[in-house]
Amino acid sequence: MSLAAGVGLRAPHHEAWRSSRPPVGWLEAHAENYFPQGGAQPAILERLRADYPLSLHGVGLALGSVEPLDLQHVARLRRMIERYQPMLVSEHLCWGRVDGSHLNDLLPLPYTEEALRHVASRVGELQERLGRRVLVENLSTYLRFADSTLEEWEFLAALAARSGCGLLLDVNNVYVSACNHGFDARRFIAALPATAVGEIHLAGHDVESIDGREIRVDTHGSAVCDEVWSLYGFALGHVGPVPTLVEWDTDVPELEVLVAEAARADAVACTARAAVA
Amino acid sequence: MHCAGGGGLSMAGAPTAGLPLAELQRRFAAALRAPDDAAPDATLLGALRDDGLPAARRLELYRRNVQGNFLKVLALEFPAIERLGGAAWFRQAGLDFLREHPSRSGDLHGIGAPFAGFLQRRLGATPHAYFADVAALEWAWQECLVAPDPDGSLDVGELASVAPRDVGVLRFVPHPALRLVGSRWPVFTIWDAHREPRADGDPPTIDLDRGGECAILRRSGEGAEARRCDPSTLAWLQALAAGQPFGDAWEVAISHDAGFDVARALAEAVRLGLFCGFRA
Numbered sequence: 001m002s003l004a005a006g007v008g009l010r011a012p013h014h015e016a017w018r019s020s021r022p023p024v025g026w027l028e029a030h031a032e033n034y035f036p037q038g039g040a041q042p043a044i045l046e047r048l049r050a051d052y053p054l055s056l057h058g059v060g061l062a063l064g065s066v067e068p069l070d071l072q073h074v075a076r077l078r079r080m081i082e083r084y085q086p087m088l089v090s091e092h093l094c095w096g097r098v099d100g101s102h103l104n105d106l107l108p109l110p111y112t113e114e115a116l117r118h119v120a121s122r123v124g125e126l127q128e129r130l131g132r133r134v135l136v137e138n139l140s141t142y143l144r145f146a147d148s149t150l151e152e153w154e155f156l157a158a159l160a161a162r163s164g165c166g167l168l169l170d171v172n173n174v175y176v177s178a179c180n181h182g183f184d185a186r187r188f189i190a191a192l193p194a195t196a197v198g199e200i201h202l203a204g205h206d207v208e209s210i211d212g213r214e215i216r217v218d219t220h221g222s223a224v225c226d227e228v229w230s231l232y233g234f235a236l237g238h239v240g241p242v243p244t245l246v247e248w249d250t251d252v253p254e255l256e257v258l259v260a261e262a263a264r265a266d267a268v269a270c271t272a273r274a275a276v277a
Numbered sequence: 278m279h280c281a282g283g284g285g286l287s288m289a290g291a292p293t294a295g296l297p298l299a300e301l302q303r304r305f306a307a308a309l310r311a312p313d314d315a316a317p318d319a320t321l322l323g324a325l326r327d328d329g330l331p332a333a334r335r336l337e338l339y340r341r342n343v344q345g346n347f348l349k350v351l352a353l354e355f356p357a358i359e360r361l362g363g364a365a366w367f368r369q370a371g372l373d374f375l376r377e378h379p380s381r382s383g384d385l386h387g388i389g390a391p392f393a394g395f396l397q398r399r400l401g402a403t404p405h406a407y408f409a410d411v412a413a414l415e416w417a418w419q420e421c422l423v424a425p426d427p428d429g430s431l432d433v434g435e436l437a438s439v440a441p442r443d444v445g446v447l448r449f450v451p452h453p454a455l456r457l458v459g460s461r462w463p464v465f466t467i468w469d470a471h472r473e474p475r476a477d478g479d480p481p482t483i484d485l486d487r488g489g490e491c492a493i494l495r496r497s498g499e500g501a502e503a504r505r506c507d508p509s510t511l512a513w514l515q516a517l518a519a520g521q522p523f524g525d526a527w528e529v530a531i532s533h534d535a536g537f538d539v540a541r542a543l544a545e546a547v548r549l550g551l552f553c554g555f556r557a
Contacts, residue, residue, distance in 0.1 A: 032384040036423035038454065040499040060383020066299040073383050098306040101379035105343045107305065110324075114298050143335035144326045147295030181328065213330045215338065 062096030110145035137168035140218030166198035220249035357471035417456035424454035427553035445524030454496035509534035
């Protein structure tokens with residue numbers, strides 16, 4: 001029987017995907033990794049798309065950048081959407097482009113009215129150009145801005161309300177940021193509009209010590225930690241059942257390990273449903 | 278769950294009139310791109326909260342991530358250059374390269390394109406001048422891997438039916454993934470010896486003066502394949518790929534090697550799928 005939870009499709013597993021069809025519920029691909037229009041990437045995505053529901057997850061649009069949207073990038077995303085007909089399309093609440101050059105990282109925004117107006121209008125423009133609703137994901141962050149007047153969860157809720165976008169709730173990112181900035185992760189999740197949350201991400205992270213202070217860093221390089229599993233159960237209680245994805249991007253283990261994590265996500269969801277019933 | 282550490286929840290008392298978003302992003306990006314010894318931007322640091330760890334240290338974490346992401350991609354695209362130069366040299370060269378050639382896209386597939394030219398400028402007058410040609414070969418390989426699939430394939434039967442007197446004016450359409458590389462150094466041998474980690478210890482010593490090498494890179498199945506070729510075949514393929522008529526390309530090849538066997542070369546090119554069509 002197939003699992004409900006999905007896993008991130010990553011290049012180190014392409015070989016395994018060529019010869020097997022593990023019982024995961026769905027797949028999510030980083031859109032930019034499959035931008036090439038020839039060779040192995042589109043070929044494998046095409047084949048897997050025939051066997052699994054697919055989500056396209058953008059990492060390169062840098063939606064919150066002040067300079068105009070990269071329309072060439074949007075056009076390529078649109079072509080991918082037309083070709084692969086994904087069930088979900090998502091991006092991040094971040095910026096990364098300045099003066100035409102790209103830092104190719106997910107950089108945090110100040111939570112101000114100015115930034116909110118800007119991102120809401122960008123997300124609106126993106127949804128219009130793609131002709132569909134987009135989910136916007138919360139980041140792991142390592143700093144906060146002195147000017148912020150809103151909490152991150154207030155910013156996300158207002159963004160969803162103003163732009164009509166959905167939210168991709170990354171539970172690991174909530175936990176990482178909560179630890180780094182000292183807020184209550186459950187308060188964050190409980191404050192999100194439940195009906196806007198269209199997907200949940202789970203992943204592992206690292207703990208670093210900088211000048212004797214513990215900082216959690218979003219590496220996607222290990223198993224989901226116990227605290228995040230528990231927070232996931234809490235999140236399901238708030239938003240109800242939504243597609244859940246397990247991501248692993250560095251020190252990528254065998255595909256079976258990801259499948260086992262997806263099975264654990266299903267087990268947590270099962271317990272959460274029982275608690276509600 | 279409440280995690281320990283960090284500042285409180287209240288944003289009360291935070292200054293309200295801060296940097297406009299555009300200026301904040303410009304300063305933030307400049308700080309992430311700055312060299313190690315750059316002076317900190319006090320205005321930017323003033324816009325960030327310390328929360329128990331100086332803002333400069335927090336910024337440094339982002340700077341390290343940004344550098345690490347780029348270097349990881351560059352190392353994936355140029356594994357032989359990294360092994361030839363060593364990890365420490367590659368890191369420094371990579372960071373200098375990225376300052377000169379910042380990424381222009383949210384898609385990282387293109388960032389390595391100017392790397393061979395950068396190495397040529399940096400090392401052209403040194404004993405490591407050949408790095409630039411090895412890098413050009415590695416980039417050609419990357420392009421070959423992701424180039425678009427062709428719209429159609431060459432019709433061998435149709436080609437065979439062309440009357441001999443008409444063959445000279447034929448122009449061939451190169452497969453989008455075809456890449457042709459020539460060098461005065463043995464780049465193929467060097468690349469082949471350094472592109473993968475070796476289980477049996479150090480790569481062999483290669484005599485740089487043993488003569489130049491040429492290579493054909495092509496789509497094979499869904500992947501790529503590289504093979505050596507002789508200079509006349511390279512010149513012939515380059516002429517055809519540039520759109521020159523078959524007869525002119527043949528003359529180019531003959532100028533390299535009077536005994537160039539064009540019938541054999543064409544049969545081989547068709548067998549390898551180097552062309553996806555032709556027109557009169």
